[in-house]
Amino acid sequence: MKKYKIAKIQGPNNIEINDWEMPELYPDEVKVKISACAICTSDQGIYKGARGNPYPFYPGHEVVGIVEEIGELAATEAKVGDKVVVCRMNRCGQCPSCRKGEDNRCIKSRSLHRPGRPAGPGGFSEYLIVPDYQVFKMSKDADMVTSALIEPVACCIGSVDKADVQLGDTVLVIGAGIMGLLHAEILRLRGARIIISEVDEERRKIAEKFADFVIDPTKDMESDIRNITDGYGVDSVFVTAGPPQLVPNLFKYVSGGADMVIYTSYYQPEGAETPIDLNDLHYKEYRLVGTISPTRYDFARAVSIINANRIDLSNFIRTTVPFENISKAFDMAIEPGSYRIVVTM
Ligand SMILES: [Zn+2]
Numbered sequence: 001m002k003k004y005k006i007a008k009i010q011g012p013n014n015i016e017i018n019d020w021e022m023p024e025l026y027p028d029e030v031k032v033k034i035s036a037c038a039i040c041t042s043d044q045g046i047y048k049g050a051r052g053n054p055y056p057f058y059p060g061h062e063v064v065g066i067v068e069e070i071g072e073l074a075a076t077e078a079k080v081g082d083k084v085v086v087c088r089m090n091r092c093g094q095c096p097s098c099r100k101g102e103d104n105r106c107i108k109s110r111s112l113h114r115p116g117r118p119a120g121p122g123g124f125s126e127y128l129i130v131p132d133y134q135v136f137k138m139s140k141d142a143d144m145v146t147s148a149l150i151e152p153v154a155c156c157i158g159s160v161d162k163a164d165v166q167l168g169d170t171v172l173v174i175g176a177g178i179m180g181l182l183h184a185e186i187l188r189l190r191g192a193r194i195i196i197s198e199v200d201e202e203r204r205k206i207a208e209k210f211a212d213f214v215i216d217p218t219k220d221m222e223s224d225i226r227n228i229t230d231g232y233g234v235d236s237v238f239v240t241a242g243p244p245q246l247v248p249n250l251f252k253y254v255s256g257g258a259d260m261v262i263y264t265s266y267y268q269p270e271g272a273e274t275p276i277d278l279n280d281l282h283y284k285e286y287r288l289v290g291t292i293s294p295t296r297y298d299f300a301r302a303v304s305i306i307n308a309n310r311i312d313l314s315n316f317i318r319t320t321v322p323f324e325n326i327s328k329a330f331d332m333a334i335e336p337g338s339y340r341i342v343v344t345m
């Protein structure tokens with residue numbers, strides 16, 4: 001039987017390449033020959049052992065490739081040889097979340113694992129065999145390295161949609177890591193004025209390319225924001241970094257009715273509790289909302305704007321590393337402040 005190579009996290013700080021038997025396709029599946037897969041922060045968390053994930057785990061969900069085979073009943077617009085990006089999350093299509101179009105929270109997602117398939121998204125691999133609905137066709141001239149970042153773009157589209165951002169609004173993005181900067185790119189496409197707050201000086205310099213205003217939160221952030229917004233405060237805030245204690249402070253910077261979106265995950269075993277004065281929400285009609293993973297609609301829109309070259313994703317990639325050196329790639333990715341490392345097959 002034919003075998004292919006796939007990377008497996010065996011335990012903390014231990015990733016290796018193993019053989020996997022090439023299975024027959026189920027009728028609704030598509031086989032993709034992988035071109036590239038980016039190392040997400042969540043992959044890094046599992047690699048470092050920070051997420052309490054069971055091992056072994058097959059990481060990799062920011063993934064692009066070429067269609068190699070299509071099951072006889074697979075409903076996909078892609079043909080053999082097409083460039084595609086894979087939205088590597090199982091969705092049942094039947095649960096209340098899926099039926100509402102909120103399939104990023106499919107309640108059956110975890111139980112839809114198919115027998116004979118690796119545990120995890122499995123994108124650091126030569127091949128990926130996935131249900132038809134996970135495959136999104138890209139344009140013929142799509143770049144097969146940068147397009148691996150379509151998944152994080154889709155996450156940020158879902159996040160920006162959680163707030164009511166109108167043309168000309170002033171928004172605050174906390175953090176100038178890759179997720180903060182991608183938020184800024186999408187908010188710019190929405191016609192917002194963007195303030196980025198970032199503690200690190202080097203990152204603040206980079207952020208200047210992406211924002212109308214860049215501020216240092218260790219200085220007088222409140223008066224900086226009052227100055228920029230004529231004393232009113234911002235219309236929305238997106239939290240992509242920082243500790244939980246930062247969130248109650250945001251009330252100082254926003255106008256009445258503002259939306260506050262919690263994008264970041266808090267990898268803290270003790271939880272991420274922080275006190276919030278509910279009267280702030282009540283009297284000022286603030287909305288505090290979370291966001292997680294893209295819906296398929298978010299994903300389709302991410303593909304659309306990247307196919308149309310609306311965002312230059314090369315800005316967010318530090319380097320590429322060949323698949324054979326996956327261990328080195330993960331060690332580079334966990335260095336603090338690193339932009340995306342993309343593993344190429
Ligand atoms: Zn990701």
Ligand SMILES: [Zn+2]
Binds near residue numbers: 096
């Ligand atoms: Zn579902």
